[in-house]
Amino acid sequence: MKFNTATPIYQQVVADLKKKIVNGTIHPGDKLPSGRDLAVEYKINPNTSSRVYALLEEQGITYTKRGIGTFVIDDENIVDILKEEMANHLLTFFMNNMHELGYSSDDIIDLIRRNEKC
């Protein structure tokens, strides 16, 4: 994974793990790699792994079983919740930028329709 080095790496890894849950690479209930294995996989600092897991747990996406590891919560709803959250995030970013360019919401919808036809 290529990082944008100007934004915190732990946030980028969190976003990537969420994406993997949404697209089915990681399933609800799955065990996640140990902090060290995550560090090796993403080529990051082990301290960053700890921060990644702390943030995921804080957001209610994972939980830790003492001495066993970190797991994605075993709830199918998490996939839809994350999907909606990420879609909203992308949409807000897109809409804000388009509004800055002077497009109204209707203009944007028209533009998307026209683009689809091409």
Place this chain on the structure above:
Amino acid sequence: MLETKNVSKSFLTKQVLKNVNFTLKPGSIYALLGPNGSGKTTWMKLAAALSKPSKGTITLDDQPISIKSREKIVFLPTENFFYNNMTIKDVGLYYDDFFADFSIEKYHDLINKMDLSEKSKIKTLSSGMLAKVKIAAAMSRNAPYYLLDEPLNGIDLIARDEVMQTIIESLNEDATIVISSHLVEELEPYVNQAIFFKQGEMIEQCDVEELRDTQGVSLADHYRTLMKGDFLNA
């Protein structure tokens, strides 16, 4: 803790370290950054007890650095320090003789993982292969501090990845590691703390994720800002 207090170092008339102060805390990976000639290697040699400060002290857990502290501080110099006729296997035996905390099993394991043959002689190795042997030897010790001087110098991208991977994989959670380099971009994702040297002075110490969080700046960009106007001397 490894504390550097008011350390200066001069060679004859040239002062290479000027009143340097900083503390290394356990469990972090530090990048020691600065142009060539900024004093990085000199500081490492002082901390490794290979040379003495002209002024000031370096202490390890409140004890002044001495030959004894080499048990706790692994130093990997940038030069090749193995004999040419040694095989990779001999390097392991040599380290095993020297250091009580060396694990020959771990060494075999790391050498294997990096696709090196124990039978190869040092003189036949490419610079990338030699860098890998050096890092395997250093990381097979189990010490609280590792000082690695330019471990990524002069080797290709793939070998660099393997060297960094080996460091991350074999690091004990509470261990502290200092990696000196001018390849800031290469180190960027791996380190969580950075220490900047410029013309013999320690000019800044920072948390790398905090830098991104609060200022939206990458380590490489921050390095450029700090070293500005210094490129003619670099």
